[in-house]
Amino acid sequence: MSICDGFVGAIGQTPLIRLPRLSEETGCEILGKAEFMNPGGSVKDRAALAIVQAAERSGALRPGGTVVEGTAGNTGIGLAHICNARGYRCVIVIPETQSAEKIDLLRTLGAEVHTVPAAPYRDPGNYQRVAARMADGMENAIWAGQFDNTANRRGHYATTGAEIWQQTGGRVDAFIAATGTGGTLAGVSRALKERSGAVRAYLADPPGSALYHYVHRGEPAATAGNSITEGIGSSRVTANLQDTDIDDAFCIPDTESVPMVYRLLREEGLFLGSSSGVNVCGALRAARALGPGHTVVTVLCDGGGRYYARLFNPEWLAERGLA
Secondary structure, eight states: OOOOOHHTTTSSSOOOEOOHHHHHTSSSSEEEEGGSSTTTTTTTHHHHHHHHHHHHTTTTTTTTOOOEEEEEEHHHHHHHHHHHHTTEEEEEEEESOHHHHHHHHHHHOOEEEEEEOOOOTTTTTTHHHHHHHHTTTTTTEEEEEETTTTTHHHIIIIIIHHEEEEEEEEOOOOEEEEESHHOOOOOOOHHHHHOHHHHHEEEEEEOSSSHHHHHHHHOOOOOOOOSSSSSSOOOSTTTTTTTTTOOEEEOOOOHHHHHHHHHHHHHHHHHOOOHHHHHHHHHHHHHHHOOOTTTTEEEOOBGGGGGHHHHHHHHHHHHHTOO
């Protein structure tokens, strides 16, 4: 028998899924880490757990305390689950532009949710800065600070990266992921490159983000356009992403990633969100750059149900030229 110890015990050890159609198309093994199978439904369960555990170990978070976070949704969902399981209060600050499905779910989970207008990071009204100020004014509370709290990438280094190495038997040539906080790409790439210097790390970036230029030029600068994707892309280099050895980056437009979401559904049977579409498009580009015979791993971040009213709404997509 294999029994998990509560919600926390069920986080991680997600399977690697081979994507047959895309593997045949490229002549490479295209593998997706099924992070949508975490108990909270996304890859962010790992970051949420790592941050809470680090705060508990340091004594910053004591019994009955409060966890405050600014989030595009999935980290907040993971934190709300973990706070329920651990007996903490959860306070979430989220941009009002995020999907109604995620905001409603956070409230259903018992989190205290504050929606704020979308604002750039330099603005005091930015959701992360609002969350930091709220936590600072509370007793026995922490600001999770997922973007610059390196417990995030350490968690992925210890779990996600190690799992991928074990699941592939060490036969992995490249890892690629989009990044918001930087934790997944930084932690996994460190774990894999430490085991083999031949592993290449790639960043998949949506339009409007500054990280594609950061990889190519050494300085963040926004690419042209914008994207409907949520929770990925950044205007700055976070502490989690800082000093990560990234071999190359690809800018993935919505006109490429949205059709991929539908391909994954209709050809692979996987109902996933838009960030997974970006990641898989990036995996295809990496496979073509490397040539046939290589193994490329990416992340299937979360399920499509959290984006149903937008990503799977033909009228909403048509208004944006993405039908």
